[in-house]
Amino acid sequence: MKIPFYPIIIAIILLLTIQAGTTVVSAEVDSEYTVKAAMVRNFAKFTRWPEDSVSRQKKNTMCLCLMGDASILESFAGIGGKTVKGRTIKLKWVDNLAGLTDCDLLFVNRETRANMKRIMEAVKSRPVLTIGETGEFTRAGGMITFFLKQGRIRFRINPDAVRRSGLKLSSSLLELAAIVHPSKGEHEQ
């Protein structure tokens, strides 16, 4: 007997599309990268870039560079176009080190295959706020590192790395963070 596959497939599609307003996220819980994206925007609010680093062309925009697994783009798209201190966040997906030339912020996803030391080398001479997720990132000179604690996202700040970049972080941000000094042997998650 020949099984009529196409009508069955169409029926399945119709049945699934009839489900309206299905949510898969409970009222209490959100996706990890959605929350991290929102936090990154807040980090930008609490950061001051050197006056001479914000050229006339860049006065109205703020470039957030993303590296790692492409699936995070969907979560970060929610902050693309939003403003921070009058500057509109522009997202830029970076495939290789040569793409890091005009970043104001850089988020390095844990799945990135690029060498962390090389990434930090590429941005070290410029005021780029670097945010990551791994201990390797912090040891390589990353400024803000996310970690999980009891199902909630926390972050650590490496003030030495921030100081070297010329950026200034608000005391309000420092109060909410765990402070770490990797150069003194303090370890991450």
Added chain:
Amino acid sequence: MMNKHKIPATALIFLLSFFSRPVPGRTKDRDIYDLDLKQLLQVKVETLNKRPQHFFELPAATTVIDRQEIERSGAQTIPDLLARVPGVFVKQISSRETVVSIRNDIQMFNTNLLVLIDGNPYYNQTTANVLWSMLPIAVEDIERIEIIRGDGGTTWGTNSSSGVINIITRTPDSEPVARAGAGGGLHAPFRLHAVTSTGFLRLSVHGEQDQGWSDDPSTYSSGYISGRYDTNLADWNLNLSGRVFGNMASDVTGGYTGIVDDEKNHGFDSSISLNRTFGEDKFSAKGFIHNYTTDFAIAEAPGIQQRLGDVEMRYSHLFAPGHRTQFGVNYRHYLSRIPPQRFLEQRHEKITDSLVNLTIDHESHLTDTTTVNLGLRYERFTIVNDNNGLFSSSFRLSHHLNKNTLVWGSYNRSYQFPSYLMTDISGLAAVKDNTYIYQTGNPALDPEKNDSWEIGLRSLLGDGVFLDASTFYGRIRDEIVIDPTALCITQMGPMTRIDQLYTNHIKSTTWGAEMSLGMDVGKALHSDLGLTWFHRHSREQDSIYRGNINDQYAPDYKITLNSRYTFSDALDLSLFFLYEPSHDNNVTTKYAPPRRTDGHFRADGSINYHFSSQGTLSAGFKNLFNSGVEWNVPSIIATPVSVQPSVFLNLRYHW
């Protein structure tokens, strides 16, 4: 005559999804984006386990072997890694040569498994296979391997109906300034590897020598130099890569000729790719050339040259939120040149062949949880009888039952094209007394047609327990085989020559299931249990033989267990176990009596000591408890020998 394809229903679904309502706005997530930091610190999050998030989005039976798995496993070859994957059968013929198949018979010459390096095909058009010993890439240079089980025809093109293996190499920015490695052992190859990188330019050198197993008098040497340059030109990502390689085997015994000779192979490949995003759209263009010469250890014969050139462009356009279409155009050119040889004859000394294909791939998120993918490919391939073009198609539907569970189903239609072996070449298949049996190609062949259906499930069952399961059913029509009744007998003095012709067709069905159950036990132990079940059945289409052919030349099942234990930051252990029952083997001519291979058990392992943050010393073993022959069908290029367990040490260091 053009093959008709039922696209009306497919087109209906395409239109339905294209004009369906866009993905509903994520009101809740938009609220999240406007929260302040103190509020965000109170939000509970759901996270997947350590698998990349996109893994839960893939509506296909896919396994990814990443860099960490490669290094911890102690695997010495790519087939050693593939043996761990459900649905993949790996048979070691000798310490150098391996046969790999996915969801199909195990054959050295098959037209349905596509192997790519960085998306570039290494398919050998002359023999319709990939010679794993000649792949110019060592495990030290691999970033990850993606194994797609099932039909990849619409996305990847012809001759990929049972699966695609895409080997992704390491990039300049993933490397330290320099790294080097050396290794060797008992019945294991001696290996040297070195890499240097500036972050934009990467160079690597690899060499190895293998003394072969005890029953194998051959020794093998291989090496390559490769380079890759990545940069940005304005908003374009550009990368250039190239490789020069060679290998040699001494005292190789031809499977049918019995002649002992050396085999020398050498070649180069080169590629250029350009990528750019235009807002939400993406454009990519790629050019690739692969040229090599091999002599297959045939006495007194010059080399066989093969060249593949490939140019491709793709453009991905976002029509509306949640609806994306990719358009592609590809041109491929093959050349095969076989000078006159004693045991291999070609109707034309040089064959060239061209392929043009056009693809459309559309993805629509019908809702937040349901996605549909449609693909169409049009190909014109001059090697086959039909010059009017063929349509391949694919349909995939995936649905998230919840955040941690994805179910999917698919249908694929694709084609396989015969190799030059089947169309233009006469090759010696067997010798008995003074009778020489040749398999002779038929230039008037049609493409083989494949239809496959599969459904799958991927789920995080609980804390650290992950399930990936799929089941499939496939149908192959017009599969080309030798017709034993169509013989051409020529008497040449004391020698009798019998030519068996590729004129016959069979139809086959395959079905089976694969499952991988991953478990984290605490933070230190991770295990993956893999189960494979496979069945194939064939039947004559057009000859005097009417009836069934029980020609499954693969095991009925395979069991694997892959475990990693982390003792500390400095010490970890990796173990791999495999069992396959006994099964029949045969070559493409399915009418010769099959040979039986005993069931076998295999254990591989590696203990890794990270003596510093820069260096690792590994002690490993391979083929423990394994013995006998894994696949006992000789071929013109290899004589099966008994497997030999090996032990080895590896040292690697980076700066």
